[in-house]
Amino acid sequence: MQKTCSVLAPPTTLKFFKVPTFLPKKLFHKIFQFIEIIPFYFQIVFYEDRNFQGRSYECSSDCADMSSYLSRCHSCRVQSGCFMVYDRNNYMGNQYFMRRGEYSDFQSMMGMTDIRSCRTIPMHRGSYRMRIYERDNFGGQMHEMMDDCDSIMDRYRMSDCQSCNVMDGHWLMYEQPHFRGRMTYMRPGEYRNFRDMGMSGMRFMSMRRITDMC
Numbered sequence: 001m002q003k004t005c006s007v008l009a010p011p012t013t014l015k016f017f018k019v020p021t022f023l024p025k026k027l028f029h030k031i032f033q034f035i036e037i038i039p040f041y042f043q044i045v046f047y048e049d050r051n052f053q054g055r056s057y058e059c060s061s062d063c064a065d066m067s068s069y070l071s072r073c074h075s076c077r078v079q080s081g082c083f084m085v086y087d088r089n090n091y092m093g094n095q096y097f098m099r100r101g102e103y104s105d106f107q108s109m110m111g112m113t114d115i116r117s118c119r120t121i122p123m124h125r126g127s128y129r130m131r132i133y134e135r136d137n138f139g140g141q142m143h144e145m146m147d148d149c150d151s152i153m154d155r156y157r158m159s160d161c162q163s164c165n166v167m168d169g170h171w172l173m174y175e176q177p178h179f180r181g182r183m184t185y186m187r188p189g190e191y192r193n194f195r196d197m198g199m200s201g202m203r204f205m206s207m208r209r210i211t212d213m214c
Contacts, residue, residue, distance in 0.1 A: 042081035042120045044098070046073045050105045062119045065089045073115040075104050082121040082212050084185040089116045092198050094182060097121075097172055099212050121170055121185070121210060128169035128209045130186070136162045136193040148208045151177035161204045164191050173204040180206075 042061065048054030048070050057069040066073060067089070076085075078100050087093040096110045106112045127146065134140025143156045152158040154177070161173075166188045175181040184199065194202065 042083070043079040044081070044083050044118065045077045045079065046070060046115060046118075047075045047077075048072050050074045052077065052102075052104065059118060064091065064117050066116055066118070074106055076106075076115070077102050082123075082210065084119045084121060085112075085115045086117045086119075087112050087114055091117050091119055095185060097183060097185065097210070119185070121187075124169045124210070126168060128171070129167040130169070130171055130207070131165045131167070132158070132161045132204075132207070133163040133165075134158055134160055136195070138163050138165065138192065145207060148179075148206075150179060150206050152205055152207070153177065162194055165189075166191070170210040172208045172210060174206045174208070175202050175204060177205045179208050185210075 042059075044059050045052075046057045046059065046066065046069075048056070049072075052075050055070060057066065057073075059066075063069075076098070078098050080100065082100075083098045084091075084095050085098055086095045093116070094112055096112060103109055106115065129144065129146050131138075131142055131144050132152065133142050140162075141156065141158055143152075143158070149155055152161060164173075164186065166186050168188065170188075171186045172179075173184045173186055175183075182202065184202070184204070191197065194204070
């Protein structure tokens with residue numbers, strides 16, 4: 001009789017895969033790796049007014065402009081997944097990281113008066129790696145990071161960071177040491193000039209990996 005083992009699928013299906021145990025070890029590991037990278041279900045519900053009142057809009061993907069769904073947004077519930085929310089359209093302006101939970105009043109909790117766009121954050125399994133540079137276009141001092149850094153001044157004697165290259169994982173960068181102040185979401189890619197990205201005047205002084213399972 002053929003032997004199998006059960007592997008729990010992502011919460012979107014809530015079923016089990018039957019994986020034959022007689023498969024070659026390399027192929028068996030590849031199947032597990034494939035299952036791990038299947039994206040989890042994202043769901044967030046935005047409300048016009050505080051305390052989850054008024055009209056609502058349910059979102060399960062990136063949304064660059066919420067104005068066609070809600071005239072304003074002052075509270076939300078994150079039911080599954082992790083999100084970045086922005087107070088301007090097209091993922092611009094002040095931004096805030098949201099994990100599963102209830103946010104009854106943006107202004108009192110985060111200092112944001114409105115939400116105009118949102119972006120999903122894929123779950124990442126594996127290593128984290130990012131290179132930070134003192135100047136734009138990858139100039140000046142360079143340091144490679146693989147873990148959280150609560151102060152680039154204390155660790156690297158860097159007083160500023162104006163460009164970076166995110167090789168692996170998803171990160172949050174903060175304008176003050178110890179993960180305080182305004183934050184910015186960085187996904188894998190090259191960021192040659194923060195000022196050209198609408199971050200003029202911001203100095204990133206600490207960085208943290210997004211490791212939440214949400």
